[in-house]
Amino acid sequence: NSESNRIVVNLEQPQTVAPPQVMQNAPRQNVSTPSFLNESKPKKSGGCFGKILLTLGVLLIVAIVGGGIGGYLWWQSLQKSPAYSLALLVDAARRNDQKTIDQYLDNDAVVDSFVPQVTEKATERYGRGVPTDILNKAKSLTKNITPLVKDRARQEIPTFIKQKAQLVPEVSPWIMAIGIGRVATVKENGDTATLGATLPNQPNRPIEITMKKNGDKWKVIAVKDDALADQIAQKIAEQLQGLGNKKISELGQKAASGNLEEVRKQFENLLPK
Numbered sequence: 001n002s003e004s005n006r007i008v009v010n011l012e013q014p015q016t017v018a019p020p021q022v023m024q025n026a027p028r029q030n031v032s033t034p035s036f037l038n039e040s041k042p043k044k045s046g047g048c049f050g051k052i053l054l055t056l057g058v059l060l061i062v063a064i065v066g067g068g069i070g071g072y073l074w075w076q077s078l079q080k081s082p083a084y085s086l087a088l089l090v091d092a093a094r095r096n097d098q099k100t101i102d103q104y105l106d107n108d109a110v111v112d113s114f115v116p117q118v119t120e121k122a123t124e125r126y127g128r129g130v131p132t133d134i135l136n137k138a139k140s141l142t143k144n145i146t147p148l149v150k151d152r153a154r155q156e157i158p159t160f161i162k163q164k165a166q167l168v169p170e171v172s173p174w175i176m177a178i179g180i181g182r183v184a185t186v187k188e189n190g191d192t193a194t195l196g197a198t199l200p201n202q203p204n205r206p207i208e209i210t211m212k213k214n215g216d217k218w219k220v221i222a223v224k225d226d227a228l229a230d231q232i233a234q235k236i237a238e239q240l241q242g243l244g245n246k247k248i249s250e251l252g253q254k255a256a257s258g259n260l261e262e263v264r265k266q267f268e269n270l271l272p273k
Contacts, residue, residue, distance in 0.1 A: 078177060082186060082193040082211045085218035087176035093158075093165035105161070105220045106212075107154065113210070113222035114153040115146055117229035118236070125233060152236050160228055167201055193218060 078084050085104050092100035168176065180186075184197035191213040199205045210222035 075174075078174060080216050081177065081181070082188065082195060082218040083180040083184070084173065084177040085211065086180060086195065086209065086220070087173040089161075089220065090165045090168055090176065091173050093162045094168065094170070096162065101158075101161075103219075104217065107157065109221040110157055110223050111150045111153045113224070114157070114229060114232065115149050117224065117226070118149050118153065118233045121226065121230040122233040122237065125230065125237075148236060149232070152232050156228065156232050156235070157223070160225075164199055167199075 089101060089104035092098075092104065171179075180195070180197070184195045187194045187196075193211045193213070195209045195211065197207060197209075199207060205225075205227055208224040209220055210224075211218040212221045213219075
């Protein structure tokens with residue numbers, strides 16, 4: 001019978017498909033994970049360490065560059081300082097380099113600065129007990145021997161500088177400049193600078209040096225040293241006392257100071273008989 005052999009499918013109800021049955025006794029298969037999935041990721045601690053190294057490297061480079069710039073600026077400042085010019089003068093005097101000495105020492109200006117100092121010391125040395133009015137008249141006569149004072153100072157000052165330069169340790173000028181900056185009182189006022197210090201091995205002998213700016217250098221234009229002024233005054237007095245009238249007259253004419261013999265007579269006339 002054909003009707004009994006027909007298969008009837010109900011389209012109104014959804015058909016369910018039974019899942020395949022797994023054999024109960026079938027062996028399990030191990031599914032391996034791909035090797036690239038098993039690779040461990042970089043640890044966070046390693047990344048932090050790299051950042052620290054990078055930061056330290058950057059800081060080191062900044063420190064080196066900053067130190068180099070700072071050192072260059074410091075060196076430029078030192079080279080333009082009064083202390084460095086004075087150190088170069090001392091070094092040149094120690095080597096007897098007259099050309100360099102002339103670059104940092106205005107000898108004529110220094111000599112001029114010693115004239116009032118020598119006059120004052122001569123008054124102190126030889127004017128003790130002399131009445132004030134006579135002393136004032138004597139001071140007015142000292143202008144007549146000014147060329148003689150300058151001549152003597154011109155001889156003594158270079159010798160003084162060279163002698164004192166030998167007492168300074170043999171070090172580089174820049175090291176000497178640092179030392180001067182530490183032991184001396186340096187005051188800058190525009191193009192003028194004043195250095196106050198004591199001489200090497202003579203802590204009780206203060207001196208004052210005045211310098212004037214000359215381009216990138218500083219030049220010594222005045223020196224105040226009571227001991228040297230007194231020494232010059234004493235030598236001038238000895239020089240005058242040890243010469244006869246004729247020699248004194250010749251010396252006065254040579255020094256372009258007029259007749260020193262007449263000046264001495266005027267001094268003698270001022271003194272009480």
